[in-house]
Amino acid sequence: MCGFLGYHRATLAPQCEGLTDEELWQQPMPPSTLSGQQRGSARRAGRFMADRVRAHQVVPEAPVVVERTPQQYTERVQEMLDAYGAFTLTVDELIAEGDRVYARWTQNGRHVGAVGHYPPTGAQVTAVTSAVYRVEVGLIVEYWIQIDRQGITAQLQQAATEH
Template identity: 35%
Template sequence: MAATTTPEENKRLARRFPEEVATEGKVDLIDEICAEDVIGHNPLGEIHGRDELKDHLESLQTAFGEFSATVEEVIAEGNLVAMRVTLQGTHAGEFMGVDPTGTEFEVVNMVFTRVKDGQIVERWVQPDMLGLMQQLGVIEQPGE
């Protein structure tokens, strides 16, 4: 069994997902930083295992070109890491039944990551879906 990691080590590990996997497109890094039975929770549903997580990330990369996830703040306590992340990109492919609009967007994303034995075992991802859909023109902004 691997040694327990420190909150600082957990912060470095959790940051690798938005910075390297999402922004740099290194989807195969999931095999290194995530447990085989990793669980992901997001507004579109639950993801189980590395392969499902890779498929999900690849579909997001197709939907949102020029995508970046910038970590703004990180807080860790024990085996849990909380991050505020800014997501930016261009709606370049189908997403949630919406054809590509070519629209650029920027939304806030809250991510909680649970680490065990030096790997990510669970993630909760909560992007501002309302803000995203408003920016893509799918939902009207208040006052329009």
């Protein structure tokens, strides 16, 4: 758990500066924002993730479980930066109990790179995502993530029509 909180401390440093793990654990965290330009936080994934993490992509039509290394996770974050540029990520909710941590966030960016078959439009895109992380010995070992793919697709379709 301390590792997971450390990850959030590293990425949300302005809101967490000076707080101990115990203070982070006891205090509800208000929504907070970080910038996708903080590329260094993605490179630190190895400090907060196990060598192999089971990543459950929760989609009703075709659930998938993949194993990701911290390097692969960093590459995925880079793909997001390439697609959405200097996005902001607002943590709307963060709840921890036992070995599980639930996080819900809103991500806002600009469609600056290809996403699927949609060429860049420059339009603003908002995604709402939630995940449950399982933590062992301070490292993320497994997570279940749900992304509002239909909402993203609708925004990309509208942007393509208007572009």
